[in-house]
Amino acid sequence: MLNQSMNRVLFRRYTVLPLLGASIFAIMGCGGESVRPGRERVRASGKVSFDGTAVPAGGVSFQHKQSGNLGYCPIVDGVYQEEDGQGPVIGENTLTVTGLDMVDGKPLWGGVYSKDVTITQDGFQEDFAISSSDVQPKDSNYINVDEE
Numbered sequence: 001m002l003n004q005s006m007n008r009v010l011f012r013r014y015t016v017l018p019l020l021g022a023s024i025f026a027i028m029g030c031g032g033e034s035v036r037p038g039r040e041r042v043r044a045s046g047k048v049s050f051d052g053t054a055v056p057a058g059g060v061s062f063q064h065k066q067s068g069n070l071g072y073c074p075i076v077d078g079v080y081q082e083e084d085g086q087g088p089v090i091g092e093n094t095l096t097v098t099g100l101d102m103v104d105g106k107p108l109w110g111g112v113y114s115k116d117v118t119i120t121q122d123g124f125q126e127d128f129a130i131s132s133s134d135v136q137p138k139d140s141n142y143i144n145v146d147e148e
């Protein structure tokens with residue numbers, strides 16, 4: 001009986017109390033600012049065309065210069081829009097546009113189209129009319145290994 005009572009005391013001392021203490025510290029640590037600087041995401045949207053034609057597929061990505069965090073907006077039928085809270089981070093970003101001739105298709109141009117942008121609390125909304133003179137020509141040696 002004494003042994004069983006001693007086991008309960010030891011169980012409380014070495015299991016229950018540390019778990020209770022850890023829970024209290026975790027709850028205390030959850031207060032204050034909910035999003036650390038360099039991580040607050042906002043909405044982004046706009047249109048993308050290449051040589052006057054809507055870009056069928058691709059994406060617009062944002063890389064936050066200070067934190068390195070990435071935001072991404074898929075392009076569908078010439079329109080890009082942030083989805084599922086994956087938009088850009090507030091502050092200075094490098095924006096990169098990638099265009100494809102169709103979903104899982106060939107690139108519309110070689111290299112990348114990129115520029116520096118400032119993302120504000122109000123979000124980001126800009127249309128891009130990209131021309132052949134803005135980017136490198138697409139690689140004529142590009143081979144899509146998924147095509148048969």
